[in-house]
Amino acid sequence: MKGFRVLKAVAAAATAFTFYAAAQTNAAESVKIGIIWPLTGNAAAAGQASKAAAEVAADIVNNAHPELGDLPLAKTAGLPNMGGAKLELIFVDHQGNPSLAQQLATRLITQDKVHVLMGAYQSSCSFTATAVAERYGIPFMVGESAAGNITGRGFKWVFRGTPIASDYARTYMRFFADMKKQGKKIDSIAIVNENTDYGTSVADAIVEEAKKANVPVALRIPYSASSTDVSAQILQLKEKNPDVVIFISYTADSILYMKSMNNLQYKPPMVIGDDTGFSDPSFIPAVADAAQGAMNRSAWAIGKPGSTTYKINEMYKAKTGRDLDDTSARNMQSFFALADAINRAGSTDPEKIREALTKTDLKPEQLMMGYQGVKFDETGQNILAATYLIQLHDKSYELVWPDNAATAKLQWPMTGGKN
C-alpha cells in the first residue's frame, strides 16, 4: 500500500507537467532570449557565473544606466527602437548533456517561443543546440565555446562573439615574438592541456600556430581535469625544462598545478594560463603566494575605479559577491552584441534580427571587453575579437600586454612562490 503514495506523487508530477506548458503562453511586449547553459554537472560553476552575468547585462539594457558611458543600450530603459521593449531571459540547464541541449533548444523555440537563443558553454552542447536553431531559423549567439568548427559549418543562423582557439594561439605567438625582440629567451614551450573539447581544441591550435611561428613545442601533456595528483606532469616538465609552460586547465587542476609546482620547487621562466581555471575567482586566493607573476589570457579587465568596466564589475559583485571573470564577461559581451542587433532590427522577427546581426559593427569604445570590435564574417565568427595578457601581481591580475593597453609592467621571469 505504501507504494501508492509514490505512484500518486508521480501521477501528480505528470499532470502538473502538462499544465506547465499551458501556462507558458501569456505573451507580453518583450523580447524573449532563451539561454542554454550548464547550471548543474561538472561545468556548473561556469554556467552559474555566466547566468549572473547575463542577468546583470539584462538589467543594464532594461533599465536606464547613463553612468555606463558608450555601452550600447545602457542609457535608455529597454530597447529604444522597439518602444522601450524589455528583454526577458529564460534560462534552461542542459547539464552538460548534448542530447538534452538539443531538446531544450527545441523547447525554447517551440514552447517558450523565444526570439533568439544563446549558449551553450561546452562545445558538445553548442554543436547540437545550434543545429536546432539552424533548423528552425532562430538566431543563436554562441557566447563561449572553444571548438573551431561550431561556426563554419555553413550555418546561417549561428554567430559567435568570442575569440576562438586559433585567435588565442595567434595571440600567444605574437606575444612570444614580441618577447624575443626584447631579448627574452623562448627556445621551447610546453603545453599542458586538459583532455576534453576545450583543452584539446586550444592545444591543437597552439601546436599548429607554433609550427608556423617556428616555436618548438618541447612537450605536450594532455591530462584529465579530475586528476587528484599532478606531480608526474610537473616532474616531466622539470625534466624537459621549457622556457614557457602554457596550461589549458579548469579550476581545481590549475590550482593543483600551481601548488604542486611550488611544492616540487619547479619554476619555469614563465607560466601562461589559458583563461578558464586561471580566471576562476577561486584561483587567486588559493595560489596567490605560489604563483606570483603567472600570466593569464583575458579580454576582460576590471579597470580603474570610475570606468565603465569597473562599474559593471561592481554591479556583478553586488549580485554574486565575486569579481566578474573572463568567461562570464565574454558571454556578457556576446549578450550585448545580441541585444544591440535586436534593437537595430527593431523587431522580433528572426530574419530581421539575423540580418541585423550580420551588419553588427561595434567599435572598441562601445565594448566592455578588449576586443577591436564586434563584426561577424559570413560564417558568423566575430573577426575583431582579441585578447589581452594579464599577470598576477600580488593579489590581482594586471594588464601587461599588449603594450598600448598595459596598465602595469610585465615581469619576466615570474617570481613564483616561497619555495
Place this chain on the structure above:
Amino acid sequence: MNKIPALSPTVLLAVALLIYPLIFSGAFYLDVGVTFLLAAISASAWNIVGGYAGQVSVGHAMFFGLGAYAPLLCYKLYGWTPMAGIPFGIAASVALAILIGIPTFRLTGHYFSMATIAVAELIRIYFGTWDLVGAAIGLQGPATARGWWDLTFRSELPYYYIFLTVLAVLLSFTYLMERHRFGYYLRAIKVGERAARSLGVPVQQTKIRALVLSAMFTSVAGSLYSVKTGFIDPESGFGILVSVQMVIIAALGGAGRLYGPLIGALILIPLQTATNTWFGGGGTGLTFIVYGGIIVLIARYEPGGIYDLWEQISPRRWRRKHAS
C-alpha cells in the same frame, strides 16, 4: 473470452504509443517521446542480460557507445549515410561482448558489475585520445540532410516512429525469448547458477549468448541516439551515466520483466524532464535533489520495481470487478 483481458494492457499500451504524436504534436513533446523510446529500448536491451539472466552489468555504455560512433564514423570517413554504420556497430559490439564475456562471466555478482564498469571506462578514456574518432571533441553527423537516407530529419516525427518500431521488434523478440527454452535457461541461471548447471543448463554459453543479444540491441540504441542527435563524444557515448541510466530504468520498472524497462522509462523520463523544466533554470540543483530523492524512495518502498506494485494492485482490482 480469456485471451482478451490478458492482451488488453499490451494493446492499450501499443495504441497509446502509436497515437501519442497525434495528441502531443509539439516538437518538444515529440522529442520527449523520442527520448523516452530510446531510454526504453536501451533498458530493454540491458534487461536481457541484466534482468533475465541476473548478470548486473554497469558497463553497457560500451555497446551503446560503439553503436553510436559507428554511423557517424562511416559518415566522417567515407561520406556514407550514417545508416550504413549500424551493422558495423552491431558487429563491433558482438565482438566486444564475446571478448569480454568469456573472461568476465567467470565472475559473479559485484565482481561482474565492477569488471563491466572498468571495461567501459577503459574504452571511454581510450576514445578520448583516439584522433580517428575525433578524440575528445567527438564526431558530427550531416549538418543538413542530403536525402532521406541520411536520417537527418527536420521533424522529430520520423524518429518517433522509427524508434517505436525498433522497440516493438525488441519487445516481441524478448517476448518470444521468454517462452523459448533459452528464456528458461536464463531464469534458471538467475535463480542459482550451480543448480542450473546441475540441471544441465550450459551456463557459460547461455550467459554469453544473452550478452551478445543484449549488446546487439544496445548497439542499435546507440546508433539511433547518434543519428538522431547528430553528434557523439566519449562522455555521451561511453559515460558511466549512460550505463547507470539503463540499470536505473530497468530496476525502477522491474528487471527481468517484459514491460519492466518500458514502465521504468515511462516514469523516469517524464520525471527527469519535469524536474529539469521546473527547477533547471533556477540553477540550484533542485532538479537532482528531487530526482535522487524519488529514486531513493522507490528503492526503499518498492524494491521490486513499479511492475511489482502494479501486479499487486491489478489482480485485486480485477477480482473486485468480477466479484460484483
Place this chain on the structure above:
Amino acid sequence: MLLLQVIVGGLLLGAIYALFSSGLTLIWGMMNFINFAHGEFVMLGMYVSLLVVMYLGGGPAAFGFGAAFALFVLGVVVYLSLIRYVLRGPMLAQILSTFGLALLLRYTAFWIFSANFVSLPQTSLSGTINVGGILMPIPQLVAGVIAILLTIGLHLMLTCTTIGSQLLAVSEDRGAAMLMGIKPDRMQALAWGLSAGAAGIAGALMAIAYPWSPSVGETFGLTAFVVVALGGFGSVPGALFAGLIVGLIQALSAFWFGPIYKDIVVYALFVALLWLRPQGLMGKA
C-alpha cells in the same frame, strides 16, 4: 632521483585512497553491498572541514575530527533510515538506493555551497621538506602518514577488540551472531558509521591540499571501487595494500606514458587481475 620522487608522490596519494577505500571495503565485505555514494561521503568530509575552519577555527586536528564525527553520524543515519530496508531487497534495489543517495547528497551540497570551487585557507601545514633530494610537501606527507596509521588502526580495531569481533561475527554469520546476543542491526549501523567516518577523515585530509566542488565525489567513488576490488572485498589490509599500489601505478604510468593513460593502465590491470584472481589480492578465495 626523479623516479623516486614520482614513487613517493604516488604512495602518499595511495595512502589516502587506502583510507577511504577501507571504509567501502568494510561495508562491502560485511553486508555484500555496493555503496555508490561513498565518494559523496568523502566530498561531504571536505565541506565539513571547511565549515569547521570557517566557523569554529582550529587546525587540521579540529577539522579532521569534526569531519569524522559528522560523517559517522551521517553514516549511522543513512543506515537506519535507508540501508536497513534495502539490505534485504534485491541487488538492483541496493544499487538504485545508493545511486539515488549519491545524487541527493551531491546536489544538496550543491544547493548549500553552490557550484563554485573552494579550498581550505592556508593551514599551519605548509612547506616542503627535502629528504635526501626527495621533496615531500608537508601537507601531503602528514595526510599520507595519518591515512596509513588510521587504516592500520581500523584493522586493529576489527581484529583485536570486542566490538571488532562482534562486527566480524555479524558478517560471518548473522544468525549465529544473534544467538550469541549480538544485535546485528546495531553492529551494521556501527559499520556504516565507521565506513562514512573513514571517508570523512579522508576528505578532510584531501581538503588540505586539493580544491574541490560538489562533483568531486565521482572521481573518488570510482577509484575506491577499483581499490576495494583489487584488495579483496572486506579486507582492510587488502585495501591498504591495493590503495598504495593504485596510487603508485597511477603516478608511474602518468610519468612514463602520460597522465591520460594512468587510468587506462589502472583499469586494464584491474580487469586482468579480476580474471586471474577474482577474489582480489588479499581476499579469501
